[in-house]
Amino acid sequence: MKIRQFAEDALTIYLGDEIDEAVNRQIVALRHHIEAQSFEGVVEVILSYTSLIIHFEVFSVDLEKLKAALEKIDIDALVQEPFQYRVIEIPVCYGGEYGPDIGHFEASGLSEEDVVRLHADTEYLVYMLGFMPGFPFLGGLDERLHKDRLETPRVSIPAGSVGIGGRQTGMYPFESPGGWHLLGRTPVPLFDADRNPAILYGAGDRIVYRSIGEDEYKDIEKRVAQGDYEVNSEVRNK
Structure with missing residues (x-):
């Protein structure tokens, strides 16, 4: 899981580099997890084939805290949960x-x-x-x-x-x-x-x-x- 920032109000998380059902499962599971956590200031999560973008309010988010929380997510454990x-x-x-x-x-x-x-x-x-x-x-x-x-x-x-x-x-x-x-x-x-x-x-x-x-x-x-x-x-x- 790679986290990159290309805009001041968004983070992009990459989970693969090709269209794949297993990658899609990871992305969907990660979206559900992020939405369930209700991170302060996060306003929208948008999915693509191999990544998701987290949009947030610049002035209400502690960016380093958000990054640290995301880096701790065990994606392998998430995909094992029933959905x-x-x-x-x-x-x-x-x-x-x-x-x-x-x-x-x-x-x-x-x-x-x-x-x-x-x-x-x-x-x-x-x-x-x-x-x-x-x-x-x-x-x-x-x-x-x-x-x-x-x-x-x-x-x-x-x-x-x-x-x-x-x-x-x-x-x-x-x-x-x-x-x-x-x-x-x-x-x-x-x-x-x-x-x-x-x-x-x-x-x-x-x-x-x-x-x-x-x-x-x-x-x-x-x-x-x-x-x-x-x-x-x-x-x-x-």
Whole structure:
């Protein structure tokens, strides 16, 4: 565990140098521990693939005391403690206007049905949220679906789009530019400021995509608008 300071109001803790599930477990465990300690002046803990950033109030933190407390943390012991995570099911309508790039895998010998079969019904680990509020970078994608990002990114991608970029899959919570291959779309709002929680998942949780048809997509869309829809989720212990 390496602690570095690159800003007057933040410390960065490094726990690895590559995308790895074991490193993610350490980072998530460390975040929970830091938040549970309620260190005076610490205002936010932000996770990335291999590190976390601790933001603090400059004038209310004894920096040397905080560093000393962090250096005493036994990360190996932390990851041995039981922890809870959520498995969130996200319904996705694949192909057609919802997933215009699903045919990009034909060159690899995969039909649209193959892509859906390989992509859906798999537990993906949420490594981090980034790019925009609620955008999950997910690990666990089948190697046969790995595909470099588009050479020319789109100017506008519909909210709820599910795509693949490199070795990862993820979802766009808002309409935005983007360069991932679009496989489908979910009618579920991925970020909703009026919902508690606003974002349905966080680092360390799992996401499972469930394939649905267009009729079910439109039905869920209506139920969401009426406030009559909740995603399926399950809390698990490990």
